[in-house]
Amino acid sequence: xxxxxIKTNTLGLTREDYKGRPSxxxxxxxxDSISNQITSMAFELGLDQSKVIKMSGIGCSxxxxxxxxxRSHGFNTVHGRMPSVVTGAxxxxxxxxxxxxxxxxxxxxxxxGQYKHLIRxxxxxxxxxxxxxxxxxxxxxxxxTADEGQELKYYGRxxxxxxxxxxxxxxxxxxxxxxxxxxxxxxxxxxxxxxISHRGTAVIDIIxxxxxxxxxxxxxxxxxxxxxxxxxxxxxxxxxxxxVEGKDEITLQNDYEGLIEVDMHNGAKVKLKKLDRDHDPRxxxxxxxxxxxxxxxxxxxxxxxxYEEPRMTLNDTLxxxxxxxxxxxxxxxxxxxxxxxxxxxxxx
Amino acid sequence: xxxxNLADQTNLQPFNGEPIINDFAFTxxxxxxxGSQTSNNVLVMSLFKMGIPVNGKNLFPSNIKGLPTWxxxxxxxxxxxxxxxxxxxxxxxxxxxxxxxxKNLPVGGICIIPREWKWGQSRTDIIYYEIPVDEIVKxxxxxxxxxxxxxxxVYVGAVAQLFDIPLETIYDALxxxxxxxxxxxxxxxxxxxxxxxxxxxxxxxxxxxxxAPMNATAGKIVITGNEASALGALFxxxxxxxxxxxxxxxxxxxxxxxxxxxxxxPDHGGDTVxxxxxxxxxxxxxxxxxxxxxxxxxxxxxxxxxxxxxxEFTGLAxxxxxxxxxxxxxxxxPSTGLPTRTSQGDILFTHFLGHGDSRQLVLLPGxxxxxxxxxxxxxxxxxxxQTPVFVLSDxxxxxxxxxxxxxxxxxxxxxxxxxxxxxxxESFIQEKGNWGRYLDxxxxxxxxxxxxxxxxxxxxxxxxxxxxxxxxxxSERGDDWVRNMQRLHRKFEYAxxxxxxxxxxxxPGAKVGILSFGSNHDAIREARDWLRERDGIETxxxxxxxxxxxxxxxxxxxxxxxxxxxxxxxxxQLNQLLGIEYTxxxxxxxxxxxxxxxxxxxxxxxxxxxxxxxxx
Ligand SMILES: Cc1ncc(C[n+]2csc(CCOP(=O)(O)OP(=O)(O)O)c2C)c(N)n1
Ligand code: SF4
Ligand SMILES: [Mg+2]
Numbered sequence: 001x002x003x004x005x006i007k008t009n010t011l012g013l014t015r016e017d018y019k020g021r022p023s024x025x026x027x028x029x030x031x032d033s034i035s036n037q038i039t040s041m042a043f044e045l046g047l048d049q050s051k052v053i054k055m056s057g058i059g060c061s062x063x064x065x066x067x068x069x070x071r072s073h074g075f076n077t078v079h080g081r082m083p084s085v086v087t088g089a090x091x092x093x094x095x096x097x098x099x100x101x102x103x104x105x106x107x108x109x110x111x112x113g114q115y116k117h118l119i120r121x122x123x124x125x126x127x128x129x130x131x132x133x134x135x136x137x138x139x140x141x142x143x144x145t146a147d148e149g150q151e152l153k154y155y156g157r158x159x160x161x162x163x164x165x166x167x168x169x170x171x172x173x174x175x176x177x178x179x180x181x182x183x184x185x186x187x188x189x190x191x192x193x194x195x196i197s198h199r200g201t202a203v204i205d206i207i208x209x210x211x212x213x214x215x216x217x218x219x220x221x222x223x224x225x226x227x228x229x230x231x232x233x234x235x236x237x238x239x240x241x242x243x244v245e246g247k248d249e250i251t252l253q254n255d256y257e258g259l260i261e262v263d264m265h266n267g268a269k270v271k272l273k274k275l276d277r278d279h280d281p282r283x284x285x286x287x288x289x290x291x292x293x294x295x296x297x298x299x300x301x302x303x304x305x306x307y308e309e310p311r312m313t314l315n316d317t318l319x320x321x322x323x324x325x326x327x328x329x330x331x332x333x334x335x336x337x338x339x340x341x342x343x344x345x346x347x348x
Numbered sequence: 349x350x351x352x353n354l355a356d357q358t359n360l361q362p363f364n365g366e367p368i369i370n371d372f373a374f375t376x377x378x379x380x381x382x383g384s385q386t387s388n389n390v391l392v393m394s395l396f397k398m399g400i401p402v403n404g405k406n407l408f409p410s411n412i413k414g415l416p417t418w419x420x421x422x423x424x425x426x427x428x429x430x431x432x433x434x435x436x437x438x439x440x441x442x443x444x445x446x447x448x449x450x451k452n453l454p455v456g457g458i459c460i461i462p463r464e465w466k467w468g469q470s471r472t473d474i475i476y477y478e479i480p481v482d483e484i485v486k487x488x489x490x491x492x493x494x495x496x497x498x499x500x501x502v503y504v505g506a507v508a509q510l511f512d513i514p515l516e517t518i519y520d521a522l523x524x525x526x527x528x529x530x531x532x533x534x535x536x537x538x539x540x541x542x543x544x545x546x547x548x549x550x551x552x553x554x555x556x557x558x559x560a561p562m563n564a565t566a567g568k569i570v571i572t573g574n575e576a577s578a579l580g581a582l583f584x585x586x587x588x589x590x591x592x593x594x595x596x597x598x599x600x601x602x603x604x605x606x607x608x609x610x611x612x613x614p615d616h617g618g619d620t621v622x623x624x625x626x627x628x629x630x631x632x633x634x635x636x637x638x639x640x641x642x643x644x645x646x647x648x649x650x651x652x653x654x655x656x657x658x659x660e661f662t663g664l665a666x667x668x669x670x671x672x673x674x675x676x677x678x679x680x681x682p683s684t685g686l687p688t689r690t691s692q693g694d695i696l697f698t699h700f701l702g703h704g705d706s707r708q709l710v711l712l713p714g715x716x717x718x719x720x721x722x723x724x725x726x727x728x729x730x731x732x733x734q735t736p737v738f739v740l741s742d743x744x745x746x747x748x749x750x751x752x753x754x755x756x757x758x759x760x761x762x763x764x765x766x767x768x769x770x771x772x773x774e775s776f777i778q779e780k781g782n783w784g785r786y787l788d789x790x791x792x793x794x795x796x797x798x799x800x801x802x803x804x805x806x807x808x809x810x811x812x813x814x815x816x817x818x819x820x821x822x823s824e825r826g827d828d829w830v831r832n833m834q835r836l837h838r839k840f841e842y843a844x845x846x847x848x849x850x851x852x853x854x855x856p857g858a859k860v861g862i863l864s865f866g867s868n869h870d871a872i873r874e875a876r877d878w879l880r881e882r883d884g885i886e887t888x889x890x891x892x893x894x895x896x897x898x899x900x901x902x903x904x905x906x907x908x909x910x911x912x913x914x915x916x917x918x919x920x921q922l923n924q925l926l927g928i929e930y931t932x933x934x935x936x937x938x939x940x941x942x943x944x945x946x947x948x949x950x951x952x953x954x955x956x957x958x959x960x961x962x963x964x
Pocket of ligand 2: 212
């Protein structure tokens, strides 16, 4: 037997144990590579799948939670309304870790309201937008993230300006906002690991080409375009809370000039190594400028765009008891007969 | 109406005939937002304190300030609480409606009206009592800053004097109203006293109406349906509430907030109820579905327009089999309709809510006691059946004050339904070989579920609104679909036998049956007494308390020569539902829908039945 060669994580599980069912998306769809990254991320972090919920709306992208983390509870909700379902689920049980997938149609059109309100409430979760500029599942209509001037074979030319979901997130008060490219597996991985360590809503807007309806090299949501034009803002390194220098594979010289270090809530560290541009994701103005310049200059900047010390989560603001509400025993759910009697006297 | 002819009492002679005691009604006509609510509450509570059965109803406009509003107060020694079509007394405090309010008075009626209006006495067959409202306020020794807020206390004083409500009782009611705070109670009481005194000195009593102490309210409470529902939910263990404000449901959630302190975790001090004001009703229902899926007892409260927005999501919850409770405090109308007027117009819509084939469970409380009971029971039903439960109260029950028995403590422990924790799942798999989210192991259509967070490698399942098989795996196979729908149907049929069964009042030999639900109860009860007393018509009565309809409803219809289906909507929706479910001849069934946006009156019920019989 050669099983000894199979790599296992801290829970003694293999990567195979983090997979879901076989994908039914078009071969080559960008969304599949993101599912793969989620699988790898969870495996490498040694996530306890029973504590993870995988959530989505409706769309090709929203189908994908079935294709990863087969041992996690999942909920494929309704179009554009996944945020509210996550809000309720995490109110019921604040111990759950949420990995959610949405599409640009799901988030940018029908779900824009819930997206903004989720962010406003700072519901802790990883919110992945698989952004292909079209509605894949309904056969290739423009989505609201399609750029002005973009052309599609059937639907012609888009004359309307794009909604930038990363920008909406920052403006809406999101404390972790990233953009990436599904063709850049390494960056997607690192960002997801950082996002899952964040105590608040963490948005990752990932350009994820639809090979069937929007993969012409001229389209800035295509593989060809992404591969050619992606400009990462930094090289990103994620260090798990239990990282020991030398033991793990990642190494990074700490004396690098302009190194930005972010301490995550759970003890993890994210280190950003400067590349060609100066960008400090802790600066809101700079973050907004990165996104605006992307549109203005038609460039494809990726990486951790904005980060802020998380503010109170929705659960924090409600001043709830520490036991997850879903696990409270009947004795704490139903006041006594005496309590009812006292109340009744107030109404007599 | 009272049989006494009072026309000759409208001169200035004191009344010296037979008094009418504790059996008449008032209409108080004011402007919305003028603070009359306090005055009206104080009058109702004073009568309650005198031991007199009383009911107050607010008939108010969709407006914050300025539009006409009416409050009816009915005292009934026999304990009838329905709204009366005609009230003997009008307190006319709004010039905009005064002409109409006076016109509506019956012969011998009483009009209490501000003297400074110099309205004149257009009718000679009613009694006028003019009261110098402004002058009484002006001459009262209270802080100037408050003078324009206490004008409505003048009519409280005049009414107390004219109809014999002891001043001490009024003061007690004022104190209660201000939560025991003496300062505002005293200030208002000053006006009451001065108005009382002025009335005593300047008016001779020319009418037969009197209040006299009774002993019919001892041990009773006065409460609105929305408060009752809120308390029910708190005793039912609600843990997640998500909502979006809409009349007439708002005070239900407000009341959960007011009372949630009774649910503080004694060990930690934190709350055990999370209340979130959502951005709209779609988000509200999404939140409670997420919460129900994750193991919370979750609920929302809304009204028609909110229900419309919840259609897609409740279809999902029906099909993915997620528990949650939705209160629809029904108001009148398609679209925005008459937002502050009552209705029973949502029963078909909620019962069938969701696209495709879906039949939702609906509870129909008919009293504040039932609002409390269904408040907690709805969670048991929802978790037992793993499905949304709609509770249809209405504006009349929800927002008006009702006299009731103190609520009975839940007589059953909580039913959390078929939920497997890690150990139970392990033994389930050991025993049965397998667990699948939608497998019908027990033959009742109700499968076993696990909650997110269950620490077991095989506990996970994928909730979805798409086609799925018993293992919760995506499926577009026709046979999987049909099997699943058949199981849902089994669940629904099982619910028919276990949901709150109809309440019946059967009289020996009665050939006429009345079928109804909800807040119509009091009007029907009184009308039945009139039918018996005035016309010798004995009736049986069945009040439906849940959908799907119980078998006994069909038996009731079958066993009567004539059945009247009485409901407060325009289209006769309960009757339509009967048409779907009852397959025998319904030639003897007469639909009697009202739907005029007001609480039903016994006069209407009586006249409709008598009219129908006369036409036969
Ligand atoms: C209420 C509602 N309206 C319309 C649809 C049809 N629909 C399904 S997926 C989709 C668009 C999905 O686009 P996107 O979120 O970008 O996902 P993609 O398929 O591109 O990954 C639409 C409009 C629906 N499912 N529900
Ligand atoms: S249609 Fe586009 S988005 Fe959908 S699966 Fe195919 S490639 Fe992916
Ligand atoms: Mg898309």
